[in-house]
Amino acid sequence: MMKSINILFLLLFPLLVYSQKPDPYYSGLAKMEQKRYAEAVDELSGAINADNTQSKVYFNRALCHAELGQYSAAISDLLIAEKLRKYSGSYQLARIYAVTGKSDSAVFYLERHLSSSSRLPESTIKLDPAFNSLEDSPLWKNLWNKEWYSDFEILIAEVKYMIKSRQYIDALNLIDQNLEKYAHHSQLYAARGEILLIQENFSSAATAYSKALTITKTEPEYYIRRATALKKMGKNDEALNDLNKAIRIEPESFNLYLERSWLFNELKMYRQSLEDISFYLELFPEDGRAIYQKGRIYFSQGSYLKALENFNKCLAIDQSKAEYFAARGDTYLKTKTYRSAIRDYGMSLDLKADNPDVYLNKGLARYYLNDKDGACSDWQKAIRYGSVKAHELLNAHCVNTNQDHLSE
Known part of the structure; x- marks a missing residue:
């Protein structure tokens, strides 16, 4: 019974989010992502007026x-953020005091940050340009005379450095050597999962993230990364469950709505798919990739006029993406507007000349206009770039001219 209730909640969760206009906090974060900082201040001030107890709003x-x-x-x-949630503002306070020349205050708050359990890695702090003016000062040198990091934190930093340096085998060996000692730390299993994802060992990656989640159930990144592995394994239902959990933990991670929207679409859950993408577009109305995705969702549903409307919008914003022209070409092909399809396919190929599907479909549009020579030429190019379907069409309609016409 409880499982059924949880599933129902996850299905209804989008409705709870989208039933009203995004709150000022979400709008403020969206403006931040777009670097529209003055507008973001206005939105976040509205959020504070509605609720002045949230440290994250003051922080942002x-x-x-x-x-x-x-x-x-x-x-x-x-x-204020620091007062509402201990240590939440200490690192940024240290940065601001450093860049404004107040060294004593900068070191005070940096020491406070280093005393917290959420301290950043040493390399991140030392490479932060905000602290450049402090590097040669006695205050800075005295600060780093103290050992701030545990053996495990030093180990994780080394593993992450190896991963960043693509030393995957060495990183896996180091993880394996320490798993027994640090079996209660989720980060080692997550690091293993990250390497296995890079190596495209998706089943083992999912297992590693599952182990990490048995230790730490509230880390959204673990759910997100496991969802990636599960999708690659074709387990879309399980991947959707993980994305639902990640969004419940961290609803302000807006890119997750894009990802979940497409997953809903793959599962033919079109209403939920459109709800997610529409919510995202309320926050980022000029995001061409999201408008393109909305067009693809409508295309998947067979709503070709709505798909065309969205492809027109994303192309009005950005004409440098071959896939935008190709998608509109596909829509014109479906609506039997063949000359427009050929034009868009040509634009797509000008931007990316090695797409076999575009040549295939351009050939189809030409065939339907009785331009058999042009169709055959396009299918030959599609074959050159690896299209099996084009080979079938070429054999059927170009080798033997007495073949029946291609069915639409």
């Missing part, structure tokens, strides 16, 4: 103030 408004060079306002917000 502080980041916007800092981007605008409004350091006093940023410090004020970070101090």
Whole structure:
């Protein structure tokens, strides 16, 4: 019974999110992502007026103030964030004090950050350009005389460095050597999963992330990465379940709505797919890739006029993407607007000349216009780039001219 209730909630969750206009906090974060910091400040201020108890809202408004060079306002917000949730503003306070020449305060708050369980890796801090002015000071040197990091944190930093350096075998060996000692730490299993994903060992990657999730059930990245592995294995239902969990934990990760929208589409859950993409587009109305995705969803449903409307929109924003022209060409092909399809396929091939599917479909459009020579030429090019279907069409309609006409 409880399992059924949980499933029902996950299915209804999009409705709970989309039944109203995105709240000011979400709108503020979206404006931040678009680097529209002044507008983001306005939205986040609205969120604070509605609820002044959330440290994350003050924190993000502080980041916007800092981007605008409004350091006093940023410090004020970070101090409130720090008061509402201990250590939440300490690192950014250290950065701002450093860039404004207040070394004592910078080191004070950096020491406070290093005392927290959420401290950033040493390499991240030391490579942060905000602290360049402190590097030769006695304050900085004295700060790093203390051992801030545990043996496990040092180990994880080394593993992550190996992964970044593509030393995958060495990283796996180091993980294996320490799994027994640190069996209660999810990060080692997650690091193993990351390497296995890179190596396209999807089943083992999913297993590694599952082990990490038995230890830490509230880390959204583990669900996201396991969902990636599950999708590659064709287990879309399980992948959807993981994305639902990740979004419940971290609903402000907006790209997850794009990912889940397409997964809904693959599962033919079109209403939910459109709800996710529509929510995203309320926040990012000029995002061409999202508009393109919405067009593809409508295309999948057979709603070709709505698909065409969205492909026109994304091409009005960006004409540098071959896939945008190809998608509109496919839509014209479906609606038997063959000359427009040929034109768009040509534009797509100008941008990316090695797409066999575009040559295949361009050939179909030409065939339907009784341009058999042009169709055969396009199918020959499609074969050159690996199309099996084009080979079948060429044999059927180009080798023997007495073949019946191709069925639409």
